[in-house]
Amino acid sequence: MRLVIVTGSGRSGTSSVAGTLKRLGLHVPQPEVEADESNPRGYYEPLWVTEFHKRLLNPVPVRTIDTRPTAAEVAAAAVTPEVEAELRTWLAGVVALGESQVVVKDPREFWVHELWLRVAGELGIEVSTLTMLRHPTEVVRSRDTAYLTAQSDSFRRQRETANVAAWVNAAFLTEQATRGHRRAFVPYADLVSDWRTAMTRAGDQLGLTYAGPLDAQHPVDDFVDVRLNRSQVTWDDITVSPALRSLADRTWAAMGTLVGSPHDESAIAGLADLQREYLEMYDAAAALASDETQAQVAAVRRQLKERLAVKNERIEKLRAELKALREPRES
Numbered sequence: 001m002r003l004v005i006v007t008g009s010g011r012s013g014t015s016s017v018a019g020t021l022k023r024l025g026l027h028v029p030q031p032e033v034e035a036d037e038s039n040p041r042g043y044y045e046p047l048w049v050t051e052f053h054k055r056l057l058n059p060v061p062v063r064t065i066d067t068r069p070t071a072a073e074v075a076a077a078a079v080t081p082e083v084e085a086e087l088r089t090w091l092a093g094v095v096a097l098g099e100s101q102v103v104v105k106d107p108r109e110f111w112v113h114e115l116w117l118r119v120a121g122e123l124g125i126e127v128s129t130l131t132m133l134r135h136p137t138e139v140v141r142s143r144d145t146a147y148l149t150a151q152s153d154s155f156r157r158q159r160e161t162a163n164v165a166a167w168v169n170a171a172f173l174t175e176q177a178t179r180g181h182r183r184a185f186v187p188y189a190d191l192v193s194d195w196r197t198a199m200t201r202a203g204d205q206l207g208l209t210y211a212g213p214l215d216a217q218h219p220v221d222d223f224v225d226v227r228l229n230r231s232q233v234t235w236d237d238i239t240v241s242p243a244l245r246s247l248a249d250r251t252w253a254a255m256g257t258l259v260g261s262p263h264d265e266s267a268i269a270g271l272a273d274l275q276r277e278y279l280e281m282y283d284a285a286a287a288l289a290s291d292e293t294q295a296q297v298a299a300v301r302r303q304l305k306e307r308l309a310v311k312n313e314r315i316e317k318l319r320a321e322l323k324a325l326r327e328p329r330e331s
Contacts, residue, residue, distance in 0.1 A: 001095050003125050004206060005116065006105035007174060008132030009167050010064045011139050013188035016224060017132055018044035018105035020195060023219045024203075025211025027099040041223070045105050048090055053108040056083060064107050065166035069279055072173050075111035088119045095123055101208060110170070113177040128182035128206045131174055133255055134189075136167040136248045141233045157239040164240050165282070168251050172275040175255070175268065182206050185258045195224045205262055243281065250274055 004026065006018045022028050022044055033043040033050055062075045094102060109116060113129075120127045140163040151159070184202035191198045196214050203210055212218070235245055251274050257267035286293075 001099065001125050002101050002207070003120060003127050004101070004103045004208070005109055005113075005127060005129045006103060006132070007107055007110045007113075007129060007178075009134065009136075009139050009170050010107045012107075012132040012134035013186075013191060014105050014107055014132050015039055015041070015043045015045070016188070017130060017186055017191055017199075018103055019223055020191070020199060020220050021103045021130075023223055024199065024208075026101045026103040026208070027097070028103055028105075029094050029097075043105070044103075049104055049106050049109075052087065052090070053106055053112070057108055057111060062108075062111055063166070065163070065170045066111075067162055067165040067169055067282065069169060069275075069282055071169070072111055072177075076114065079112060079115050084115065084119060087115065088122065091119055091123055091125065095125065110174045110177050117180070128184075129178045130184045130186060130202055130206065131178065132191075133185055133187045133252075133259070135252055136164050137233045137235055137238050138188075139167055140164055140238055153239075160238050161240050161244065164238065164244055164248050165278075168244075168248050168274075168278055171251050171255055172271060172278065175258070175271055179263070179268070183262045185255065185262060187256070187259060190259075192224055195220055201260075247274060247277060247281065 004021065006014050006021070008014050018028065019042055028044050029046040029048070031047045033045040033047050035042040056078055057075055060074050060078050062071050062078075068074070117127055140160055182205065184205040186198050186202050199210075199220075200214065202208075238245075240248075251271065254267045254270045254274065257264050261267070
């Protein structure tokens, strides 16, 4: 069985490409996450996989996209033999279906990609990845347009900065995690403007066989629409520092090189340099915000202490009332 894992930053077009692969003949394990107002065309995401990653990553916690350079290490530390056995049981069930080409989409997967590779290898599954690429400005605006509208300028700047930084961090970690096997990188703009060219290139890179000819009218034509690319924004619409903007643009350019050459050594080396720059930027930001972080931690502790005091007071009051009720009976 050949397993194609679709990953990429949230809101980067992972649902669109997974739905495209399904219409090209790949099997999506059932049941799928149901469509909703946020994604009315469907997620094409196996429900079990979504819940599995949530159970694993939410308690840690590791976000779908996370600014911390150590987030992958945190996620890996959460993997236990029981977690591995759970994935093995599910994947064995997928193999038993007899499908030759299967697609599993979840933007969280790259945090624990080694887990998937290890378990898949034990079951004789050939793994490849398709990573969706979408410019960070469009990802950030697509993620938070509705949420940030009514927020203050300060809050909006913090949120946008964190999401751009998380996009950059995810780009580095996804590229690193997927080096050891066949992989493809598909720009969202290419998918919606000319899906045949984009998916033919990706299919060749991944060694996939599509169902039916692509030169005739195809169900994908009714699914992928250029109007899907609604969040066409620029840096003028996003409030981040010039340094982070520059880093994100250079990361975007390096990732773009991997579209035509998924294992380009020059691009990979360039991304390693950019990652070191990000680590320095992250450490500097953490140092600058250390007093604010400590103040927030102290504030949370005070709130918890106050809540605990209130609860203890209620407990003592209930004990006194219970004692008062018992005294007449004892006399």
